[in-house]
Amino acid sequence: METTDKQWDPPSSRPWRQNEFFIPPDEETGFEEYKSTWGTVIDKVPSKPALKRGCESLRCGKRPDQEPEGKAGFPKCAGCGVVNYCSRECQKSDWKEHKGLCKMQVMNIQDERAAEVKARLDDTFFISNAELRKWYHENVDVVDHAIVQTLQLYKGRDHSLWRTHIVVFELNVDEFGIEFINARALPLDFLTKGSSTAAAALSHYDPGKRIIVMFLPNGVRSLTLIDNHEFPREEEWAGLREDERWRLHCSVRPAILEAVEGGGDFLIL
Numbered sequence: 001m002e003t004t005d006k007q008w009d010p011p012s013s014r015p016w017r018q019n020e021f022f023i024p025p026d027e028e029t030g031f032e033e034y035k036s037t038w039g040t041v042i043d044k045v046p047s048k049p050a051l052k053r054g055c056e057s058l059r060c061g062k063r064p065d066q067e068p069e070g071k072a073g074f075p076k077c078a079g080c081g082v083v084n085y086c087s088r089e090c091q092k093s094d095w096k097e098h099k100g101l102c103k104m105q106v107m108n109i110q111d112e113r114a115a116e117v118k119a120r121l122d123d124t125f126f127i128s129n130a131e132l133r134k135w136y137h138e139n140v141d142v143v144d145h146a147i148v149q150t151l152q153l154y155k156g157r158d159h160s161l162w163r164t165h166i167v168v169f170e171l172n173v174d175e176f177g178i179e180f181i182n183a184r185a186l187p188l189d190f191l192t193k194g195s196s197t198a199a200a201a202l203s204h205y206d207p208g209k210r211i212i213v214m215f216l217p218n219g220v221r222s223l224t225l226i227d228n229h230e231f232p233r234e235e236e237w238a239g240l241r242e243d244e245r246w247r248l249h250c251s252v253r254p255a256i257l258e259a260v261e262g263g264g265d266f267l268i269l
């Protein structure tokens with residue numbers, strides 16, 4: 001039997017990697033309008049799904065994925081619950097260095113509880129450091145790419161800014177989630193000269209020995225997450241490249257995830 005109803009044929013969609021998108025010009029960054037495909041963006045952002053926090057001990061610095069059994073993650077310090085150690089020996093030998101930070105983290109947690117209570121009373125929005133940290137680890141490849149670019153790690157270990165600068169991430173946070181706005185390198189002495197509390201807080205993070213990142217949600221300067229970031233491995237330094245459009249790549253990243261999950265056709269921004 002013939003039917004008069006024409007079957008509707010959806011337009012054949014291209015694989016999502018080939019889908020194009022367009023970003024309007026941006027006065028602040030000075031970029032012209034920009035046309036690209038998901039594929040080119042994905043290829044620019046290094047993916048490190050296996051990356052979990054390495055051992056806190058500077059003498060060790062081992063990552064869980066360097067273990068023969070490919071551990072999911074190292075156990076946390078029982079005091080602060082923030083840093084990880086590969087072994088009891090590493091924790092013991094690092095205690096002298098970690099003690100100050102451990103105490104500070106515990107105090108931060110208490111301050112944070114007070115701030116949360118206050119925010120509830122004032123009916124204002126609140127985000128905890130734990131939530132910020134979760135965002136950071138879930139988006140570690142974006143964070144990583146931004147760090148490589150802002151600290152110019154592609155210039156090599158000795159010529160990049162990691163010893164003298166920290167990376168400040170500006171985030172927009174509301175009840176819908178966390179959005180990456182920008183990341184910039186700020187000189188360490190700018191932060192430490194400006195404020196003795198910042199100097200004291202930063203001193204626990206071994207400036208000059210680690211990559212330090214700081215998250216500023218909604219421009220709030222108190223209760224800000226400071227953390228250290230994994231170093232590229234020896235063999236990774238050589239593979240780092242300058243990407244002058246990295247800010248655009250970073251800002252479209254959340255949309256990419258949706259595109260992957262939704263399987264394709266998709267408009268941007």
Ligand SMILES: [Zn+2]
Pocket residue numbers: 055056057060061062085086087090
């Ligand atoms: Zn260790």
Ligand SMILES: [Zn+2]
Pocket residue numbers: 077078079080081082083098101102103
């Ligand atoms: Zn601790």
